[in-house]
Amino acid sequence: MDLGSEGRTSETIRLADYRPTPYAITEVRLDFRLDLDGTRVVAETLFRRRDGIAAGTPLVLDGDELDLAEIRLDGAPLPPDAWTATPQRLEVRTPPADDFHLTVTTWLDPERNTKLMGLYRTSGNWCTQCEAEGFRRITYFLDRPDVLAVYTTRIEAPRAAAPYLLSNGNRIDAGDVPGTDRHFAVWHDPFPKPAYLFAMVAGTFERIADRFVTASGREVALEIYVEPGRGARTAHAMDSLKRSMRWDETEYGREYDLDVFMIVAVDDFNMGAMENKGLNVFNEKYVLADSETATDADYAHVEGVIAHEYFHNWTGNRITCRDWFQLCLKEGLTVFRDQDFSGDQRSRPVKRIADVRLLKSHQFPEDAGPLAHPVRPSTYREINNFYTATVYEKGAEVVRMLKTLIGADGFRAGMDLYFARHDGSAATIEDFLACFADATGRDLERFKLWYTQSGTPDVMVSTHWDASAGRLRLTFDQTALPTPGQPVKAPMVVPIRFGLVGPSGDDLAWERVSGAEVAGDVIVLDGAHHEVVFEGVTARPVPSLLRGFSAPVRLTLGSDTADLLHLMSHDRDPFNRWQAGQALAMRALISGTQAARTGQTVEIDPALASAFAAVAADESLDTAFRALAITLPNDADVAREIGTDVDPDAIATAIEQLRARVATAGRATFRRIHAEMASSGPYRADAEAAGRRALRNAVLDHLVRAGDGDLAAQRYRQADNMTDRLAALTAAVTVGLPSAEDLLADFYQRFAGDPLVIDKWLMVQATAPRAETLDRVRALTAHPAFAATNPNRVRALITTFATGNQTQFNRADGAGFAFVADQVLMLDRINPQVAARLLSAFRSWRALEPRRRAYAEAELKRIVAAPDLSRDVADIAGRSLE
Ligand code: PHE
Ligand code: ZN
Numbered sequence: 001m002d003l004g005s006e007g008r009t010s011e012t013i014r015l016a017d018y019r020p021t022p023y024a025i026t027e028v029r030l031d032f033r034l035d036l037d038g039t040r041v042v043a044e045t046l047f048r049r050r051d052g053i054a055a056g057t058p059l060v061l062d063g064d065e066l067d068l069a070e071i072r073l074d075g076a077p078l079p080p081d082a083w084t085a086t087p088q089r090l091e092v093r094t095p096p097a098d099d100f101h102l103t104v105t106t107w108l109d110p111e112r113n114t115k116l117m118g119l120y121r122t123s124g125n126w127c128t129q130c131e132a133e134g135f136r137r138i139t140y141f142l143d144r145p146d147v148l149a150v151y152t153t154r155i156e157a158p159r160a161a162a163p164y165l166l167s168n169g170n171r172i173d174a175g176d177v178p179g180t181d182r183h184f185a186v187w188h189d190p191f192p193k194p195a196y197l198f199a200m201v202a203g204t205f206e207r208i209a210d211r212f213v214t215a216s217g218r219e220v221a222l223e224i225y226v227e228p229g230r231g232a233r234t235a236h237a238m239d240s241l242k243r244s245m246r247w248d249e250t251e252y253g254r255e256y257d258l259d260v261f262m263i264v265a266v267d268d269f270n271m272g273a274m275e276n277k278g279l280n281v282f283n284e285k286y287v288l289a290d291s292e293t294a295t296d297a298d299y300a301h302v303e304g305v306i307a308h309e310y311f312h313n314w315t316g317n318r319i320t321c322r323d324w325f326q327l328c329l330k331e332g333l334t335v336f337r338d339q340d341f342s343g344d345q346r347s348r349p350v351k352r353i354a355d356v357r358l359l360k361s362h363q364f365p366e367d368a369g370p371l372a373h374p375v376r377p378s379t380y381r382e383i384n385n386f387y388t389a390t391v392y393e394k395g396a397e398v399v400r401m402l403k404t405l406i407g408a409d410g411f412r413a414g415m416d417l418y419f420a421r422h423d424g425s426a427a428t429i430e431d432f433l434a435c436f437a438d439a440t441g442r443d444l445e446r447f448k449l450w451y452t453q454s455g456t457p458d459v460m461v462s463t464h465w466d467a468s469a470g471r472l473r474l475t476f477d478q479t480a481l482p483t484p485g486q487p488v489k490a491p492m493v494v495p496i497r498f499g500l501v502g503p504s505g506d507d508l509a510w511e512r513v514s515g516a517e518v519a520g521d522v523i524v525l526d527g528a529h530h531e532v533v534f535e536g537v538t539a540r541p542v543p544s545l546l547r548g549f550s551a552p553v554r555l556t557l558g559s560d561t562a563d564l565l566h567l568m569s570h571d572r573d574p575f576n577r578w579q580a581g582q583a584l585a586m587r588a589l590i591s592g593t594q595a596a597r598t599g600q601t602v603e604i605d606p607a608l609a610s611a612f613a614a615v616a617a618d619e620s621l622d623t624a625f626r627a628l629a630i631t632l633p634n635d636a637d638v639a640r641e642i643g644t645d646v647d648p649d650a651i652a653t654a655i656e657q658l659r660a661r662v663a664t665a666g667r668a669t670f671r672r673i674h675a676e677m678a679s680s681g682p683y684r685a686d687a688e689a690a691g692r693r694a695l696r697n698a699v700l701d702h703l704v705r706a707g708d709g710d711l712a713a714q715r716y717r718q719a720d721n722m723t724d725r726l727a728a729l730t731a732a733v734t735v736g737l738p739s740a741e742d743l744l745a746d747f748y749q750r751f752a753g754d755p756l757v758i759d760k761w762l763m764v765q766a767t768a769p770r771a772e773t774l775d776r777v778r779a780l781t782a783h784p785a786f787a788a789t790n791p792n793r794v795r796a797l798i799t800t801f802a803t804g805n806q807t808q809f810n811r812a813d814g815a816g817f818a819f820v821a822d823q824v825l826m827l828d829r830i831n832p833q834v835a836a837r838l839l840s841a842f843r844s845w846r847a848l849e850p851r852r853r854a855y856a857e858a859e860l861k862r863i864v865a866a867p868d869l870s871r872d873v874a875d876i877a878g879r880s881l882e
Contacts, residue, residue: 133383589633794834
């Protein structure tokens with residue numbers, strides 16, 4: 001039973017209630033004694049009463065499922081009437097007037113900690129996870145981000161079970177415990193930090209060591225710790241780390257600050273990775289990569305997550321958040337930084353398209369449903385439920401817009417000021433924005449709405465071209481639908497990067513513009529309605545708007561097919577070239593879906609069908625871009641665009657039809673490209689080789705659908721790398737080729753000892769858009785490769801089924817919903833965070849057609865009514881039904 005949340009399920013925390021703690025903590029000494037049958041923690045904490053607080057004000061500390069053994073104040077036992085303790089809370093009634101030490105001893109049972117928060121065991125090792133509120137599962141503490149202290153940590157453990165003993169900062173002592181089989185290490189972190197950045201790891205690892213010399217000439221030891229035998233798969237992670245360190249120096253002038261930077265890869269982890277000071281703990285999925293077991297996408301993810309966690313050292317650790325409402329202060333900013341880094345490492349437009357696809361597929365539906373919340377929420381019941389696409393991805397878009405509005409130099413000046421002003425402290429969004437306002441003199445009051453107002457704005461554009469006057473009028477109307485708690489919306493500041501594409505494909509010049517602020521190639525909307533008039537335009541323009549996706553809005557353009565085809569083949573902004581193709585396909589898919597619901601088919605414009613083959617063959621474009629350009633919108637994209645009364649089966653039919661047309665119209669071209677892109681020579685991981693693989697696999701997908709099924713099996717058997725092998729397997733299973741079962745069996749046999757690869761095998765099966773899939777997924781939950789206690793396995797099989805299989809999760813008989821609801825209830829007993837994330841797959845239930853909607857609602861109600869729900873699941877289920 002989840003004692004941890006009992007009695008707190010309805011407590012709402014509000015930003016408006018923020019108050020500093022009456023006491024500060026200046027120093028913490030932790031002593032971990034690890035044993036195979038339990039852990040003893042002694043925490044000695046130095047408290048200081050804050051100015052203006054009355055002497056004797058009670059000290060109240062947070063706990064979570066704690067087992068208290070002993071408590072002392074300034075070294076002496078406390079009389080029983082001086083304090084009270086429950087597993088959730090410790091109160092000292094009248095603390096001394098001056099600084100005082102509290103020494104608290106707790107007993108932990110990491111073996112049974114399946115929530116993976118606090119101290120837990122993974123693959124026989126000990127590991128902590130403290131963000132957001134895990135430190136209170138280790139000892140009683142002021143467990144909030146605005147309480148910063150200096151930590152000294154002693155770890156003692158049996159040498160055989162834990163040859164490595166790690167914590168934050170620099171190691172200042174180590175040795176044997178005389179007369180025992182135990183040893184110890186002492187770590188000191190000189191940088192004051194909140195408890196959520198604390199980490200301790202102990203166990204058996206393979207260690208890979210390297211070094212980095214900072215811009216100012218300091219030498220830093222780099223260490224990656226992985227399960228023994230996996231060291232050979234860390235080269236890419238180490239290389240990514242070094243490039244990240246250099247990039248933060250050249251782009252932001254930020255150097256690393258300790259003598260050692262450590263990364264530990266673990267198998268059981270709730271999230272992607274964690275930026276603990278000097279000791280990042282990673283889900284091993286984002287560390288390990290080699291050509292046999294990782295796809296090119298995996299390589300890119302490893303690079304991005306390594307960079308993200310490293311960049312947190314400045315944006316998150318040196319400057320942290322005042323409270324959890326400010327989570328986007330570190331997350332949105334750090335995602336922006338890692339996206340920018342990755343854009344520099346590979347093709348910038350390709351990276352941008354990937355990021356926008358992620359934003360639209362994860363954040364847009366969140367913002368359009370019952371779980372919508374502002375980038376900076378103003379209330380929460382369970383903070384774990386706010387590590388969302390809105391806080392991360394939309395948070396990054398907001399920083400990107402800020403840079404677009406104030407320019408690269410203004411942005412850098414604002415960041416420099418932010419580091420200078422707030423280093424060593426806990427800041428807010430107001431503090432952050434003030435740095436940019438002060439550095440540039442720009443008023444950012446209205447811009448701040450992006451942090452406080454939820455929902456995706458709609459921008460409708462209409463175009464009027466007066467050829468004889470050489471005048472183009474663009475009319476912009478900005479609206480936004482109500483979201484939970486926010487019935488009425490104010491217009492936002494929307495930067496629209498643009499160009500006027502002329503008949504030859506070049507951008508046209510213009511002489512004057514009125515109706516909105518236009519700075520360079522950016523129109524800045526800040527009201528509900530603008531009429532922007534360009535004078536002196538000498539030829540018929542096709543407006544290319546929202547280039548590079550310059551704002552996270554839904555832009556609706558009246559352009560006709562011919563204009564979109566023109567942009568698709570000429571726009572000098574690659575993002576909008578891609579976008580034009582997607583918009584054309586989307587129109588066809590929406591009419592196709594309407595037709596499918598009444599049993600009809602629509603004619604697909606042959607010009608559209610062949611346009612995709614034309615981009616595929618355009619050698620002036622880079623291969624990775626061509627691969628993206630011929631990848632059609634998927635069923636979730638179409639469902640989102642339709643928005644109400646969604647019938648996933650009708651969408652699937654429309655997609656099948658469009659794919660068949662595109663594949664047939666392009667078959668000759670696709671076959672030629674498939675042959676041309678065959679790799680010559682041994683495998684290479686670089687961007688050029690990855691681009692060729694991406695294009696070859698994108699055309700393979702079309703060819704398999706056009707009847708070249710044998711190609712998939714052939715490609716699978718010839719594959720010398722995971723990218724190609726998985727692409728072939730996925731094509732075979734998705735289309736349901738006769739070879740699919742054999743290939744699946746072969747894949748399992750080849751990789752049976754390798755959980756990360758078996759996750760791919762689970763995912764491929766979970767996404768198959770076929771009626772048998774649900775039974776198969778259910779059967780796989782009993783497969784020896786599956787473990788409900790491991791978040792990666794759960795995500796690969798069950799979350800993938802719920803979020804990546806539109807037709808089968810949303811089955812018309814409701815069986816998909818019932819299965820996922822059962823899994824949520826089962827998982828809630830093991831790991832509430834994982835259960836709550838899975839449950840959020842229901843977030844778009846109201847958009848479904850009535851029959852499916854009723855089934856989904858019934859399952860949500862069943863969950864709400866279940867006894868002893870965690871606060872995590874109760875919060876998501878409750879909000880989903882509101
Ligand atoms: N702060 C981590 C990151 O983004 C995410 C995380 C949150 C990890 C909570 C664990 C727990 O980078
Ligand atoms: Zn982060």
